[in-house]
Amino acid sequence: MTDAQVVQVALPVPMRQLFDYSCTDNQSLPVPGMRVMVPLQKRTVVGIVCGMSAQSAVPIRRLRHIIRVLDDEPLLTPQVFALAQWAARYYHHPIGEVMQAAIPSLLRRDRPAAPRVAPHWRICDAGQQALSTLPMRYHVQHHVLQVLVSAGTAGLAGEALLGLVPRSSSTVALMTDRGWIEQVTAASVSPVPLSAPPRLNSAQRDACLAIDKANGNYVPFLLDGVTGSGKTEVYLDCVAKTVSRGFQAMVLVPEISLTPQLVERFQARLGGSLAVLHSGLTPGERHRAWWRSREGSTAVVLGTRSAVFAPLPRPGLIIVDEEHDLSYKQRDRFRYSARDVAVKRAQLSGVPVVLGSATPSLESVANARSGRYRRLVLPVRAGVAQMPKVQILDLNRLAVNEGLTAPVVGAIGKRLERAEQSLVFVNRRGFAPLLGCSECGWQAQCQRCDARLTLHRGSNRLICHHCGANALPPHCCPQCAGESLYLVGEGTQRVEEALLRIFPSARVFRLDSDAAGDSQDLAQALSAVRQGEVDILVGTQMLSKGHDFAGITLVCVLAMDQGLYSIDFRGPERMFQQLAQVAGRAGRGQRPGEVLVQTEHPDNPAYARLVQHDFAGFANTALAERKAAAYPPFARFVLLRAESARSGPPLDFLRSAVRVGKARAAQAGVRLMEPVPSPMERRAGRYRAQLLLAASNEGQLHRFLDDWLARLEGLREATRVRWSVDVDPQEMY
Ligand code: ADP
Ligand code: ZN
Ligand code: ZN
Numbered sequence: 179m180t181d182a183q184v185v186q187v188a189l190p191v192p193m194r195q196l197f198d199y200s201c202t203d204n205q206s207l208p209v210p211g212m213r214v215m216v217p218l219q220k221r222t223v224v225g226i227v228c229g230m231s232a233q234s235a236v237p238i239r240r241l242r243h244i245i246r247v248l249d250d251e252p253l254l255t256p257q258v259f260a261l262a263q264w265a266a267r268y269y270h271h272p273i274g275e276v277m278q279a280a281i282p283s284l285l286r287r288d289r290p291a292a293p294r295v296a297p298h299w300r301i302c303d304a305g306q307q308a309l310s311t312l313p314m315r316y317h318v319q320h321h322v323l324q325v326l327v328s329a330g331t332a333g334l335a336g337e338a339l340l341g342l343v344p345r346s347s348s349t350v351a352l353m354t355d356r357g358w359i360e361q362v363t364a365a366s367v368s369p370v371p372l373s374a375p376p377r378l379n380s381a382q383r384d385a386c387l388a389i390d391k392a393n394g395n396y397v398p399f400l401l402d403g404v405t406g407s408g409k410t411e412v413y414l415d416c417v418a419k420t421v422s423r424g425f426q427a428m429v430l431v432p433e434i435s436l437t438p439q440l441v442e443r444f445q446a447r448l449g450g451s452l453a454v455l456h457s458g459l460t461p462g463e464r465h466r467a468w469w470r471s472r473e474g475s476t477a478v479v480l481g482t483r484s485a486v487f488a489p490l491p492r493p494g495l496i497i498v499d500e501e502h503d504l505s506y507k508q509r510d511r512f513r514y515s516a517r518d519v520a521v522k523r524a525q526l527s528g529v530p531v532v533l534g535s536a537t538p539s540l541e542s543v544a545n546a547r548s549g550r551y552r553r554l555v556l557p558v559r560a561g562v563a564q565m566p567k568v569q570i571l572d573l574n575r576l577a578v579n580e581g582l583t584a585p586v587v588g589a590i591g592k593r594l595e596r597a598e599q600s601l602v603f604v605n606r607r608g609f610a611p612l613l614g615c616s617e618c619g620w621q622a623q624c625q626r627c628d629a630r631l632t633l634h635r636g637s638n639r640l641i642c643h644h645c646g647a648n649a650l651p652p653h654c655c656p657q658c659a660g661e662s663l664y665l666v667g668e669g670t671q672r673v674e675e676a677l678l679r680i681f682p683s684a685r686v687f688r689l690d691s692d693a694a695g696d697s698q699d700l701a702q703a704l705s706a707v708r709q710g711e712v713d714i715l716v717g718t719q720m721l722s723k724g725h726d727f728a729g730i731t732l733v734c735v736l737a738m739d740q741g742l743y744s745i746d747f748r749g750p751e752r753m754f755q756q757l758a759q760v761a762g763r764a765g766r767g768q769r770p771g772e773v774l775v776q777t778e779h780p781d782n783p784a785y786a787r788l789v790q791h792d793f794a795g796f797a798n799t800a801l802a803e804r805k806a807a808a809y810p811p812f813a814r815f816v817l818l819r820a821e822s823a824r825s826g827p828p829l830d831f832l833r834s835a836v837r838v839g840k841a842r843a844a845q846a847g848v849r850l851m852e853p854v855p856s857p858m859e860r861r862a863g864r865y866r867a868q869l870l871l872a873a874s875n876e877g878q879l880h881r882f883l884d885d886w887l888a889r890l891e892g893l894r895e896a897t898r899v900r901w902s903v904d905v906d907p908q909e910m911y
Contacts, residue, residue, distance in 0.1 A: 211252025403556025405762025425494025566771030728767030
């Protein structure tokens with residue numbers, strides 16, 4: 179072999195390193211971003227080329243050969259490639275796993291980059307007829323037919339259709355069988371404006387103008403607009419402008435199955451040039467949507483967290499809706515924040531990025547105050563809608579019956595008389611969160627977690643919400659055989675039952691992850707609410723997410739106090755965000771809204787802020803507290819976590835980690851706290867412990883981590899635990 183070249187490859191293994199390979203003489207050299215098939219021990223794996231070098235730590239003649247180069251051109255566009263490299267460094271996560279996260283799962287195997295032609299769908303005559311004869315309760319099918327009617331003869335790309343409705347593949351198959359819809363093979367559909375935008379109000383216009391003025395360059399915006407202020411209309415306007423100039427837009431949303439309506443609004447405005455990317459797609463659907471984005475045949479990519487790595491050859495704008503939402507942060511393995519990656523991406527690509535929320539994260543508020551982000555404000559609700567009137571109900575002074583106070587029951591009754599809709603927000607699913615014995619004090623506990631079991635009615639099981647373990651509830655106390663078992667607290671099921679008892683003729687619908695086990699049910703439920711087929715909607719935080727239900731005039735919050743006294747320093751922030759978001763579901767239409775919040779701590783200042791819709795005031799106080807405590811956003815946190823099936827090893831590992839890091843940490847201005855057991859030490863049978871690091875200088879922190887994590891990999895104690903690092907942790911357990 180002459181002129182040996184070393185190819186550095188990122189492999190799908192949890193190691194913070196690249197692997198060196200060489201090419202055979204008749205192989206053409208791959209370039210960064212291409213996939214290669216290589217031998218790894220006794221397996222063959224698909225990796226991504228990250229670089230070339232003239233030398234290797236291993237003697238070059240002993241390097242193994244690349245088996246095959248899978249791509250003719252880089253699969254990862256240069257921008258995504260650079261972004262993934264940044265993310266691996268910033269989150270200190272193994273580069274191979276980061277690169278894998280940036281490509282569709284199908285392409286992590288030996289497969290051609292281009293998918294087979296993406297099908298388009300069109301409505302047939304039989305479908306037109308079905309639309310008028312099919313009973314309305316077939317919401318999903320109606321919906322698909324209606325969308326295809328508006329798409330016209332060109333039809334709609336499969337992914338766009340599939341993004342609209344859950345369990346879409348089976349629905350589409352069924353409708354094809356019946357001859358209602360048919361496949362057309364069009365390459366792509368040009369963006370046709372299908373529904374006219376409303377006339378923007380002056381705040382919306384100012385916001386659009388400011389974003390427009392960025393002129394396609396990197397400017398980070400914080401679009402701070404109260405619930406229902408028309409942020410989505412601002413996104414739509416900016417996206418439409420971006421598209422009309424021939425550029426692509428990326429729109430990130432927290433969860434698509436919860437907000438199918440948002441997809442519809444984009445669809446209606448942008449037509450078939452939308453690709454939807456979310457976890458509900460099959461691998462094939464995902465691959466095709468990804469490919470359309472990469473080819474540039476789709477003008478807009480609308481997706482959840484991982485869509486932040488979608489390739490865009492002509493990037494023009496990035497939008498992150500509900501930027502405060504926790505689901506942007508991946509909770510295991512590669513723990514990135516899609517919001518933060520999106521901002522970095524905008525910077526690398528030199529395009530504007532808009533972070534929108536009615537309750538921005540304190541990080542973003544701080545960035546806006548320091549001038550790093552440009553703040554755009556939508557101070558009032560759009561159209562005729564007003565902010566709802568919020569009233570706090572003191573649980574210490576009111577009688578409570580199955581979680582409900584008399585004012586709440588009265589207010590719901592009034593809505594029923596007026597044929598308006600109510601939303602009842604309960605923080606927990608299930609029937610009751612505690613089953614205990616009044617004679618000996620026994621409580622139903624999970625065997626595998628440090629947690630109590632929740633009683634669920636329908637299935638009649640005691641279920642652990644942390645590990646899913648479940649058991650039949652006992653008839654008598656397992657400890658003393660006494661028969662005085664009692665239930666404490668209310669979950670959604672108990673409240674639903676109580677409401678049905680109080681209002682027997684009301685149409686009560688429960689919405690939580692038990693009821694909406696399946697996203698098709700969820701879409702049907704949401705559409706039933708919108709069509710006024712539900713009087714009272716009972717549910718968990720699923721209800722707080724961005725829904726636009728015009729008919730809801732009352733929102734009742736039964737119990738949210740836990741957040742105030744959470745062990746997590748972000749507890750109050752999250753609680754306030756959730757309260758403000760759920761309150762924001764009231765009175766979004768013509769009629770004014772009312773919000774009733776039951777609490778045991780009515781004097782907590784957070785409630786006074788809520789009554790005044792004063793998120794800024796809340797943020798001021800919270801930021802001052804964070805500053806005094808040197809907490810984020812005024813410091814950088816990193817959490818080192820360890821877990822094992824035995825209780826000793828995690829803490830042993832973390833103590834050794836402190837020992838090998840102490841001296842350098844002090845030099846770098848990084849504080850290593852005491853290793854501690856996690857707040858819920860045992861979860862799913864594993865013992866967990868954590869070590870918090872705090873630093874004020876980001877650069878020094880990352881240099882320290884580079885060195886320290888490499889040392890940890892060599893620790894003897896590391897072999898007995900599973901450990902991981904979480905940069906900018908969002909949950910402190
Ligand atoms: P947000 O995203 O801030 O919650 P939306 O964009 O969903 O707000 O707007 C809330 C409601 O107000 C929607 O029903 C929307 O169609 C309507 N709306 C938005 N902007 C306007 C406007 N300029 N004029 C009239 N109605 C509007
Ligand atoms: Zn007992
Ligand atoms: Zn459990």
